[in-house]
Amino acid sequence: MPLFTDEGLEALLDRYPREDIGVYAMGDTPDTWRRGRLGNANPSDLISMVKEGRVWLNLRAANTKDNEVGDLAGSILSEMRAAMPSFRPIKPDLGLIISSPNARVFYHLDVARVMLFHVRGNKRIYVYPRTEEFVRAKDLEGVVTHETEEEIPYKPDFDAGAQIIDLQPGQMVSWAQNAPHKVENADDMNVSLSFEYMTPVAIARANAVYANAWLRKAFKYNANLEPKPTVLWPAKVALARVLKKLAPIDKDTPSVFPHCFTLNKSGPVFDSEKFAI
Ligand SMILES: [Fe+2]
Known part of the structure; x- marks a missing residue:
């Protein structure tokens, strides 16, 4: 679709509400995950920065914030419902993710169910069994109650138990609710749709x-x-x-991932030296 070409993505970034664009940067290890904010970078700067740097942009709730993505989300869901009449997703939330060569998302789990539709580039996803060996019940409870963010303890030997999928454009992967996973981009720019949803059982x-x-x-x-x-x-x-x-969940509690850099034309500018990657 033209939406996913560089020009299409630039146009989308241009019309998208800036406050709904999640900005992240990372190095190679889980302690280097950083949340940022958009500075003076314009849409074409952003696309060049994705191609040349190590950033991860998440256009949150794109199915409700943009008509073109909303139509696409609607057609994905109606095709799925036609194939599976019992599929009745609740609160579907589509994040459009534009990410750099070699960007990664470290070991974590999501509260909702997730379908990851891959559109551009190549990435490897590791999906781990939802068992006590890979995530302790106490850590899952921390994520569900928002006491911690989605990150959970990880050991490199977990990888031996993972299902590893090399995702190519046009493929989709889904997993059991709350199953831990991590993602490693190959050496090219990636575009994917992370479609979260709930079901009555979920x-x-x-x-x-x-x-x-x-x-x-x-x-x-x-x-x-x-x-x-x-x-x-x-x-x-x-x-x-x-x-x-x-005791409603307090969404204003300080995040363990505070905003700590600004994505400017020149690239990420860290608030202080201690956040630099
Ligand atoms: Fe996830």
Whole structure:
């Protein structure tokens, strides 16, 4: 689609709300993930910076912020529904990701279900089993309750247990809800669509894990990863709803990834030396 050519992406960046463009930079190790803000770089500077530097741009909620992406998201979902009548995604949220050669997204998990549609470039994705060996229930609970961000403890020997997929344009990969994963771009610019969504079971699982976090703190309850629905889920879902009413998730708490650089025409400018990569 013309939308995904350099010119199409520049036009999209030009009309896209600037506050909804997530800006990140990284080195080779998980401690080098940095969140930034857009400075005086214009859309064509941004595309050149993606090609020449090591940045990762996420046009958040692009299905609701841009009509052209919204139409594309709608047609993806309706084709999927035609093939799978039981597929009823809730709160679909499409992030359009434009990322540099060799950019990476370190080991993490997402609360929602995810489908990654790959459009340009080449990337390798590692998907790990959703088992205690790869993510402890306590760490999953931290992500679901927003006490931590999506990063979870990682050891290099986890890779031996991963399913490794070399994604080429036109391919899509999806995985079990909350399964850990990481992404490594090959030596070319990448464009992908990260399509997050929930299902009734996915919402119930997230709420069961949310309740487990509270039960662990209050009663030292030793929860598991809630691999499949159990008879306890309705009670846990009800508990989670009450807890969220009593103490809504505070989205203003300082992030463990504060904004620490500005993406200017000249490239990333770090707020202080300690953030430099
Ligand atoms: Fe992810």
